[in-house]
Amino acid sequence: MNTATETETDTHAELVAEIEGLRVEIDGRAVVDGVHLRVRAGTVTALIGSSGSGKTTTGLALLGEYPAGARVTGRVRAPDGLVGYVPQHPGAALNPARRIGALLRDIARTQVRHLPRRERARTAHERVLRSLALAQLPDSEALLRRYPHQLSGGQQQRVVLAQALLLGARVIVADEPTTGQDALTKQRIVERFTAVAREGIALVLLSHDLDVVHALADEVLVLRAGRVVESGPAARVASAPRHPWTAELLAADSALGRTESHTMQADAEPEPHPHRPAPVLTSGPLTARHGRTTVLRVPELALRTGESLAVVGRSGSGKTTLARCLAGLHRDHDGLLLLDGTPLPRSLRDRDRDQLAAVQYVFQDARAAFDEHRPVLDQVARTAVRLRGLAPAEAAAEALATLTGLGLTGDTVRRRPDRLSGGELQRAALARALLARPRVLICDESTSGLDPVTRRGILDRLAALLRDRHDLSLVLITHDLDTAALADRIAVLDAGELVEEGPTRTVLETPRHPFTAALLGRTRRAPSGRTA
Amino acid sequence: MTPAALELKSRTEKGGSGLVRAALIVGVPLLLALLGPLFAGEPGPRTASFGLGGGHWFGTDFVGRDVGRQVLLGGRSVVLVALAATALAYLVALPVGLISALTRRTWLEELLMRPLDVLLAVPSLLMILLVAAVLTPGPVGLAFLVALVNIPDAARIVRAAGAEAAARPAVEALRLQGETWWRTAVGYVGRSATRTLAADAGVRLTGVLYLVATAAFLGVGVEPDAADWAVMVDRNRTGLFVQPWAVVVPALLIVALTMGGNLLVDSALAHRKKRRHT
Numbered sequence: 001m002n003t004a005t006e007t008e009t010d011t012h013a014e015l016v017a018e019i020e021g022l023r024v025e026i027d028g029r030a031v032v033d034g035v036h037l038r039v040r041a042g043t044v045t046a047l048i049g050s051s052g053s054g055k056t057t058t059g060l061a062l063l064g065e066y067p068a069g070a071r072v073t074g075r076v077r078a079p080d081g082l083v084g085y086v087p088q089h090p091g092a093a094l095n096p097a098r099r100i101g102a103l104l105r106d107i108a109r110t111q112v113r114h115l116p117r118r119e120r121a122r123t124a125h126e127r128v129l130r131s132l133a134l135a136q137l138p139d140s141e142a143l144l145r146r147y148p149h150q151l152s153g154g155q156q157q158r159v160v161l162a163q164a165l166l167l168g169a170r171v172i173v174a175d176e177p178t179t180g181q182d183a184l185t186k187q188r189i190v191e192r193f194t195a196v197a198r199e200g201i202a203l204v205l206l207s208h209d210l211d212v213v214h215a216l217a218d219e220v221l222v223l224r225a226g227r228v229v230e231s232g233p234a235a236r237v238a239s240a241p242r243h244p245w246t247a248e249l250l251a252a253d254s255a256l257g258r259t260e261s262h263t264m265q266a267d268a269e270p271e272p273h274p275h276r277p278a279p280v281l282t283s284g285p286l287t288a289r290h291g292r293t294t295v296l297r298v299p300e301l302a303l304r305t306g307e308s309l310a311v312v313g314r315s316g317s318g319k320t321t322l323a324r325c326l327a328g329l330h331r332d333h334d335g336l337l338l339l340d341g342t343p344l345p346r347s348l349r350d351r352d353r354d355q356l357a358a359v360q361y362v363f364q365d366a367r368a369a370f371d372e373h374r375p376v377l378d379q380v381a382r383t384a385v386r387l388r389g390l391a392p393a394e395a396a397a398e399a400l401a402t403l404t405g406l407g408l409t410g411d412t413v414r415r416r417p418d419r420l421s422g423g424e425l426q427r428a429a430l431a432r433a434l435l436a437r438p439r440v441l442i443c444d445e446s447t448s449g450l451d452p453v454t455r456r457g458i459l460d461r462l463a464a465l466l467r468d469r470h471d472l473s474l475v476l477i478t479h480d481l482d483t484a485a486l487a488d489r490i491a492v493l494d495a496g497e498l499v500e501e502g503p504t505r506t507v508l509e510t511p512r513h514p515f516t517a518a519l520l521g522r523t524r525r526a527p528s529g530r531t532a
Numbered sequence: 533m534t535p536a537a538l539e540l541k542s543r544t545e546k547g548g549s550g551l552v553r554a555a556l557i558v559g560v561p562l563l564l565a566l567l568g569p570l571f572a573g574e575p576g577p578r579t580a581s582f583g584l585g586g587g588h589w590f591g592t593d594f595v596g597r598d599v600g601r602q603v604l605l606g607g608r609s610v611v612l613v614a615l616a617a618t619a620l621a622y623l624v625a626l627p628v629g630l631i632s633a634l635t636r637r638t639w640l641e642e643l644l645m646r647p648l649d650v651l652l653a654v655p656s657l658l659m660i661l662l663v664a665a666v667l668t669p670g671p672v673g674l675a676f677l678v679a680l681v682n683i684p685d686a687a688r689i690v691r692a693a694g695a696e697a698a699a700r701p702a703v704e705a706l707r708l709q710g711e712t713w714w715r716t717a718v719g720y721v722g723r724s725a726t727r728t729l730a731a732d733a734g735v736r737l738t739g740v741l742y743l744v745a746t747a748a749f750l751g752v753g754v755e756p757d758a759a760d761w762a763v764m765v766d767r768n769r770t771g772l773f774v775q776p777w778a779v780v781v782p783a784l785l786i787v788a789l790t791m792g793g794n795l796l797v798d799s800a801l802a803h804r805k806k807r808r809h810t
Binding site: 327 | 636700701704706707709712719720723724
């Protein structure tokens with residue numbers, strides 16, 4: 001997408017924002033240390049690095065925002081009030097009590113004051129619709145009447161982007177913009193951001209989605225533990241990384257793409273199973289509703305012991321709703337759930353301890369799923385105390401062991417959730433579910449917020465769990481076909497309907513439904529396009 | 533649109549000076565109210581109404597009693613009744629509000645909240661006067677009565693603040709862990725609503741003080757010539773321009789009590805938040 005001529009002109013483009021020698025210290029620990037960053041109009045600067053490497057802290061510095069109680073030194077120069085921010089979890093940035101239309105009109109109204117009174121409302125409305133169209137939100141008239149919680153995570157993010165565009169931001173900081181987005185939307189986001197950059201807006205991309213970074217970025221800064229280990233033009237960094245850490249990041253990403261050699265599939269591969277294990281969790285024909293609208297309609301589904309099932313679909317396709325129905329978090333459905341052949345209460349609150357422990361769910365937004373007042377370790381350990389009757393000390397020791405196994409230090413997990421990065425919290429959330437010794441583990445986009453190295457680590461860890469614990473079954477909710485390819489079976493959802501279901505290889509190689517083919521075509525094309 | 537350069541300074545934290553100031557403002561009337569009667573001493577002979585001087589620091593009141601002594605005596609009833617009424621109101625409102633915020637049974641929520649709505653529709657002073665006319669309550673009865681009229685408001689606020697926290701994924705995660713109702717409701721939902729509730733408690737205490745004072749002024753729960761800050765403000769109004777102290781001193785004490793209470797809660801919360809982040 002970034003041709004040679006574009007990179008040529010970039011160096012002459014206007015410098016709109018600059019960070020010099022930024023150092024942010026919390027509790028005497030440097031989160032960001034000596035970061036230099038130059039942002040030019042019409043270019044895309046990507047900050048890459050694993051979770052907790054200081055990407056978000058650096059990005060927020062452009063807005064003049066710092067973590068509470070932080071000691072900040074260095075210089076930040078940015079256009080006053082014209083820096084837009086699209087956060088990783090955009091839901092938190094939208095006032096839950098107001099409709100999307102009202103949220104956007106508030107911004108538009110300030111820009112039409114110079115017009116005669118009669119024309120203001122109409123012009124503001126036009127501006128709102130235009131910004132929504134720019135942010136790739138079709139059917140915007142209906143969308144304007146909805147509340148933020150009635151949108152999917154992907155749609156919320158596009159609304160926040162629309163707000164920034166409407167504001168006329170000179171610089172837009174996008175924190176993990178493609179996290180939680182399906183392949184088709186991801187492709188559109190890349191196109192959208194390219195167009196945004198073409199209009200002369202400087203884009204700062206905080207991401208560990210290397211596909212997107214390659215497709216978009218002109219300049220790349222590689223961060224590790226708050227320091228810039230490498231920086232330079234995107235093409236150079238990708239083709240000839242100078243720092244070993246960059247090389248490792250790139251390697252982990254391409255390894256993830258090659259799914260055929262992966263382990264999770266290996267032991268379940270022989271297609272007609274020698275003796276098929278009994279289903280652990282089955283759901284009868286299931287119709288789920290949100291209020292009066294039916295959002296999901298799936299025929300019978302069975303999850304066998306030791307099996308992993310990936311539920312794939314675009315954002316808003318109902319895959320999270322399906323997961324929540326199984327976990328007992330969404331009651332408004334008519335499906336009959338059976339755990340080992342005995343009925344499983346529809347609501348979590350009617351399930352007993354063993355039933356709760358048997359089916360565990362890992363939330364998509366890990367930060368919101370933790371109590372902000374208590375240390376993470378305590379919260380993780382409570383699972384074992386409540387569901388397995390362990391003594392608190394025993395539970396804490398086991399929690400610590402599980403967390404350490406997922407790559408979190410004891411020092412980190414003794415902090416409160418606001419001191420942990422999104423990726424660290426996602427791993428802690430996984431540990432919290434694992435401590436129940438679940439028989440069915442439902443992971444809702446659990447790896448989407450992670451950098452390639454950590455994501456690979458988690459997926460390997462899940463694969464190892466499946467191998468070691470024969471009674472564990474896995475439901476992976478994901479938009480990412482590379483992640484889905486690790487499962488034994490794939491179910492594809494589109495607009496609340498199950499369009500295809502079958503063994504992974506069959507679905508990926510010979511998709512029967514045109515939607516699956518479309519989804520497949522997009523993801524397959526992206527990696528081949530960039531390695532060339 | 534010119535980029536504004538901004539130099540960043542290291543952020544240092546402020547001490548808890550606000551906390552001390554608030555504690556002083558609320559401490560004076562509170563101590564005076566609680567310990568005042570110990571230092572009041574024997575009543576002196578009555579002199580002329582609304583007099584100044586003659587050994588009386590703050591002059592005399594409408595029946596010629598020493599204002600200083602009346603002030604010392606008059607805080608206990610107001611303060612104790614107001615504090616007890618606020619505490620009682622929350623004692624009922626907290627469980628009712630939290631239960632209806634966390635339940636998924638609509639009928640239970642309706643059962644708990646609807647009767648309170650009926651109570652809410654009756655003007656509180658009218659209610660107090662009505663009950664007082666039938667029962668003629670003492671200070672304890674007055675505390676119960678004032679608490680009763682405050683329960684609907686407080687319960688609604690607890691429910692609203694709690695409902696927001698109860699809808700968060702964190703609560704679903706707690707349920708998924710099989711966490712106890714107590715830990716979920718009080719440990720998480722209640723704790724998340726603390727700021728809202730603390731702000732409400734401050735305002736409510738002010739409202740309760742006002743209501744207790746008004747009730748006292750109307751003769752509910754106290755004698756019409758009782759040593760009571762609220763009664764003093766009312767009875768001595770007539771002599772405001774002759775002898776202002778008899779009104780100003782008790783009025784200032786009531787103001788300091790309510791304002792100081794609010795400031796104290798505010799700065800305590802701010803202080804705790806700051807400590808958490810450093």
